[in-house]
Amino acid sequence: MWISLGRSNFDEDCIKGIQQNYPQRQIWENKLYMAYRYMIKDAIYKHKLNEDEASMAYSDAILATIHQIDSNKFQQRSSLKTYIFKIFQFKCIDLLRANQTQKSGHNKTEMLEDYLELLPDEQQDILRMLSVKYEVDLLKTKIQAMDERCKTIILAWGEGYKDSEIAEELGYQSSAVAKTSRLRCLEKLKKLYHIIRN
Amino acid sequence: MKEQIEDYFNGTLSEDERKQFELELLSNAMLAEDVAFYLQAKQAAKAIAHDNLLQEKHQQWTMLSQKKDRSKRNQWIGIAASLLLIISIGFYFNWFQSNLSAEANAIVSNNLKNYPVHLGEEKSNLKEAIHLYNEQQYEESSLIAMNILKENPNDAEGLKILGLSQMQLKAYDEAINTFTQLDKQNELINNPAKYYMALAHLVRNQKDDELKGKELLEIVLKENLPGKQEAIKLLE
Numbered sequence: 001m002w003i004s005l006g007r008s009n010f011d012e013d014c015i016k017g018i019q020q021n022y023p024q025r026q027i028w029e030n031k032l033y034m035a036y037r038y039m040i041k042d043a044i045y046k047h048k049l050n051e052d053e054a055s056m057a058y059s060d061a062i063l064a065t066i067h068q069i070d071s072n073k074f075q076q077r078s079s080l081k082t083y084i085f086k087i088f089q090f091k092c093i094d095l096l097r098a099n100q101t102q103k104s105g106h107n108k109t110e111m112l113e114d115y116l117e118l119l120p121d122e123q124q125d126i127l128r129m130l131s132v133k134y135e136v137d138l139l140k141t142k143i144q145a146m147d148e149r150c151k152t153i154i155l156a157w158g159e160g161y162k163d164s165e166i167a168e169e170l171g172y173q174s175s176a177v178a179k180t181s182r183l184r185c186l187e188k189l190k191k192l193y194h195i196i197r198n
Numbered sequence: 199m200k201e202q203i204e205d206y207f208n209g210t211l212s213e214d215e216r217k218q219f220e221l222e223l224l225s226n227a228m229l230a231e232d233v234a235f236y237l238q239a240k241q242a243a244k245a246i247a248h249d250n251l252l253q254e255k256h257q258q259w260t261m262l263s264q265k266k267d268r269s270k271r272n273q274w275i276g277i278a279a280s281l282l283l284i285i286s287i288g289f290y291f292n293w294f295q296s297n298l299s300a301e302a303n304a305i306v307s308n309n310l311k312n313y314p315v316h317l318g319e320e321k322s323n324l325k326e327a328i329h330l331y332n333e334q335q336y337e338e339s340s341l342i343a344m345n346i347l348k349e350n351p352n353d354a355e356g357l358k359i360l361g362l363s364q365m366q367l368k369a370y371d372e373a374i375n376t377f378t379q380l381d382k383q384n385e386l387i388n389n390p391a392k393y394y395m396a397l398a399h400l401v402r403n404q405k406d407d408e409l410k411g412k413e414l415l416e417i418v419l420k421e422n423l424p425g426k427q428e429a430i431k432l433l434e
Contacts (some may be wrong), residue, residue: 008323016316029255029263030258030259033259033262034263034266035345037263045286048370055256055260056256058384059252059254059255059256059260062255063248063251063252063255088302104244110235111241112238112241113265115207115235115237115240118207119220121332122224123223123224123230125218126223126224127223127229127230127233127234127237129268130231130233130234131234131237131238132231132240133231133234134234134235134239135238136241136245137242138243139238139239139241140242140245140246143239143242143243143246144246154239154243155238155243155246155247155250157243157246158240158242158243158244158246159244159247159251160244160247179201179204180392183201183204186235186236186239187372188231189239189241190235190408194236
């Protein structure tokens with residue numbers, strides 16, 4: 001009962017719209033963004049962020065919500081407004097922390113933890129310790145500096161494309177060839193990383 | 199980079215292969231290093247993909263937002279401009295009209311209150327009517343003028359006194375009718391009918407009265423009729 005009380009027709013339509021294909025999806029993404037953009041002004045006042053920072057954090061919150069809806073992870077236990085408000089608050093707080101510590105990558109640890117959870121505890125500890133050696137921000141810079149072919153294939157992998165899709169899009173003979181090429185590019189990245197570190 | 203690493207995290211290894219991999223992680227420092235790098239590289243690639251998508255979407259949404267704000271602002275500016283225009287037009291016409299009407303009213307109230315008495319006036323009724331008019335007893339003057347007109351409906355002086363009395367009584371419709379009748383007196387050398395009619399229209403100040411009044415004043419000027427000097431001032 002309380003679930004239905006928290007949701008509106010807009011929420012229902014928006015969730016359905018975002019789960020459709022383009023251009024319907026884009027229309028509903030835009031509607032979702034426009035619906036609660038007044039939160040930006042509140043955040044500027046509340047968190048003393050500048051307009052660009054607050055606006056970017058809001059876009060990030062909307063993008064995260066869209067991702068949750070798209071992957072059917074949005075639990076619908078609260079209204080979209082409440083959900084977005086919470087995510088936006090977290091993004092703003094993250095931004096404040098990042099401003100204070102002059103560091104980004106606050107949520108990257110969370111992503112790493114998702115993978116580490118697959119391993120037994122002892123292996124998790126080893127990998128947690130070793131992963132500190134590879135700074136995500138520096139790796140990002142190195143990826144951007146790679147040759148176009150490697151950069152494209154690594155970014156496609158980061159966007160979540162499967163090897164079969166990468167093979168088709170980038171013209172590799174098969175998904176196996178795409179996979180081998182991608183792993184070679186990762187080796188290359190590792191070497192580049194060590195060169196800069198040493 | 200070992201394919202096995204990716205296969206492990208993709209969940210495509212068999213149970214035995216998975217256990218073997220986990221055991222090897224404890225003893226093989228190179229493999230553990232590779233896994234750590236693989237996971238961090240994946241975070242970096244994902245982060246770039248996310249940053250790119252966020253930039254693209256943010257730009258798109260910001261533009262959309264600005265467009266909507268502009269559209270809303272333009273809508274408000276349009277409404278405000280329209281209101282301002284309506285108010286300005288209304289104010290201008292009201293001011294112009296009331297200004298012209300007030301001037302005409304001042305002429306009627308001040309300049310037309312004394313009707314000249316001509317020496318040797320023979321008609322006693324007319325004398326009485328003029329006297330009453332100059333005494334500002336307009337109802338009485340109009341009654342006597344009507345009596346004069348009963349005897350002679352085209353009596354120019356009777357029509358003038360009646361029309362002016364009606365105008366002073368603010369019976370502008372009747373005054374206009376009377377002056378229209380006076381205007382038909384072609385034998386009159388100096389017929390002030392058009393000038394009086396113009397004043398009556400301007401003072402009445404109803405729809406199209408200003409236009410009609412101006413037209414009549416222009417005829418007064420053009421035809422050099424009585425009231426020309428006042429017409430010049432009013433049209434200025």
